[in-house]
Amino acid sequence: MNDIPEPDRHGDAPHPRMTEQLFGQKAAEAAFLQAWNTGRLHHGWLLTGARGIGKATLAWRIARFLLTDPPVQAQTLDPTPGHPSLPRIRALSDPGVMLLRRPWDEKAKKLKTQITVDEVRRLGGFFGMSSGGRRVVIVDPADDLNPSAANAILKLLEEPPAQATLILISHQPARLLPTIRSRCRVLRLAPLDLPALEAAVEQAGRHAAAANALAEGSVGAALELAEGGAETYEALVGLFAKPVLDRARARAMADACAGKAGQARLDATLNAIERLLHRTARAGLLGPPADAPDTEVRTLTRMAPHDAAARAWARVAQDVSDRAAHARAVNVDPAAIVWDALARIDAQARKL
Missing domain, CATH: 3.40.50.300 (P-loop containing nucleotide triphosphate hydrolases)
Known part of the structure; x- marks a missing residue:
């Protein structure tokens, strides 16, 4: 047990x-x-x-x-x-x-x-x-x-x-x-400010440096980002940095989540997708975060140039989340779950 x-x-x-x-x-x-x-x-x-x-x-x-x-x-x-x-x-x-x-x-x-x-x-x-x-x-x-x-x-x-x-x-x-x-x-409950986030991260046995801005006040996000989630998110942002989706890279990202061995990768990838969609929707209203790296700023600016785009991305975020939850409940192949999410993001990005 x-x-x-x-x-x-x-x-x-x-x-x-x-x-x-x-x-x-x-x-x-x-x-x-x-x-x-x-x-x-x-x-x-x-x-x-x-x-x-x-x-x-x-x-x-x-x-x-x-x-x-x-x-x-x-x-x-x-x-x-x-x-x-x-x-x-x-x-x-x-x-x-x-x-x-x-x-x-x-x-x-x-x-x-x-x-x-x-x-x-x-x-x-x-x-x-x-x-x-x-x-x-x-x-x-x-x-x-x-x-x-x-x-x-x-x-x-x-x-x-x-x-x-x-x-x-x-x-x-x-x-x-x-x-x-x-x-x-x-x-x-509200997101944690930086001092509280650093203290909570240290209580969880990690160095306070893991409490980066991308975690947005979440201890769980900070721990995940420190364990490879940051690299997964960076790869996802790079995937949508250009107007035309690199389908080979997208397929490789999806295939990496296949099978029982890809379970942890699936969780990290879906969390990265959720993070990208939420940050994109928010960028349409408020602009990209001031502390975002240049590649993410360019990606968010291209994908969410105005408030109408923000509303559209909020709908996509809910749709992708619902579809992924249902697919996991009925044991759909993990690679197919990720591919479906990436395809829906690409379809919305092409409308802008």
């Missing part, structure tokens, strides 16, 4: 449940504390914001706080020191907490692409066995819930067990059922 990868963990960085300190999210922490101190703790919480800015770390801070006998009036989310639940929470063995994430497919020997309804059904036994005490459920991320699982979570939000707190993490809350969003209190 120790060899099974954790889908909610970045590489070999510490899992969020092991991360003691949260940087740059004082406003979100204060909002939760206010709800606790006023006796108005909602049963459902939706933590939103970009990937890698601390949503899961905050979720686990909240879980530790709630499960270690917090004072009626608390000044911080720090748990009670030395509480016996703390080592159990770190080991995912505490009876008061349940983590729902993409499960391991024993037959296929890989992680499933979605959180299934069978995972949500485990909550029946969880609540039955831990009745009488406070319980916390973390869904990381709720974006991975398949339709049946999402409906099961919705039913739980509509009829929550006593003293239950459900924490849903979402990178793209617009994809969730409106009824799920309406039954949760939303905590919006």
